[in-house]
Amino acid sequence: YGYSYSAVAVPAADPIEHINTVEDILSYRIGYAKNAFLCSFMKDKRLKLDLIASTNFNEQNFKKLLAGRIDAVYTPDIPSLMVVIKKMNIKDKVKIIKLPGIPAKLHVVFSKTRQHLKKKYDKVFDKINGRNVYTRILNSYLQP
Numbered sequence: 001y002g003y004s005y006s007a008v009a010v011p012a013a014d015p016i017e018h019i020n021t022v023e024d025i026l027s028y029r030i031g032y033a034k035n036a037f038l039c040s041f042m043k044d045k046r047l048k049l050d051l052i053a054s055t056n057f058n059e060q061n062f063k064k065l066l067a068g069r070i071d072a073v074y075t076p077d078i079p080s081l082m083v084v085i086k087k088m089n090i091k092d093k094v095k096i097i098k099l100p101g102i103p104a105k106l107h108v109v110f111s112k113t114r115q116h117l118k119k120k121y122d123k124v125f126d127k128i129n130g131r132n133v134y135t136r137i138l139n140s141y142l143q144p
Contacts, residue, residue, distance in 0.1 A: 001125070001134050003103040006039040008072040009081050009094045011065065019097050022047065028071040031061030039076050041101045049074075058084040066093060076104060079138055 008030065010016060019025055022044045032038075034051040042049075050070050054060050061073040062084055075081050078096060085091050108125075110118040124130075 001108065001131050002106040002138075004077045004106055005103045006041060006074070006076045006099040006101060007078045007081060007096050008074050008099065009062070009065065009085070009096050010072045012093055012095050014071075014095070016097065019099055021100075025072065029069075030072045030074050031057075031064055031070040032074045033057040037076050037104075039099065039101055039104065041099050042074060042076075059088065062088055062090065062094070066090065 008019070008025070008028075010028075016024065022041065026046055026048075029048045029050050030042075031050045031052070032042075034053040036057075050061075050064070052060060058073065058075060058080055061070065064070045065073050073081065073094075078098065081096055085094060085096075108121060110121070
């Protein structure tokens with residue numbers, strides 16, 4: 001129903017504007033969540049990941065970023081960064097930099113024992129133009 005682009009948020013004053021290779025951020029201490037999905041770009045063993053176990057890891061990582069305890073906040077999904085930035089009212093203090101690589105596809109999954117629900121879901125999703133509905137709902141959270 002959509003695509004997920006990976007990104008990092010850094011302080012607005014950070015001179016970095018683009019990330020093309022892992023070498024561009026090897027000196028960064030990057031906040032993220034323990035045992036969570038990493039895009040292939042972020043799986044490089046040389047990266048310094050500061051992993052926390054928390055349900056609100058993005059918010060905690062932004063607090064650490066603003067306190068100078070980490071250099072960047074990673075997420076495999078740009079809107080999740082945007083929502084927290086909006087919630088914390090810090091859009092003038094940070095900037096988001098998209099990471100290179102192929103975006104991850106977003107899917108709804110069903111148990112193998114519930115495949116009949118998948119067929120019903122797909123039918124309704126197509127009928128209501130679900131991709132546009134998803135985008136409209138997502139944008140309602142991201143708008144100022």
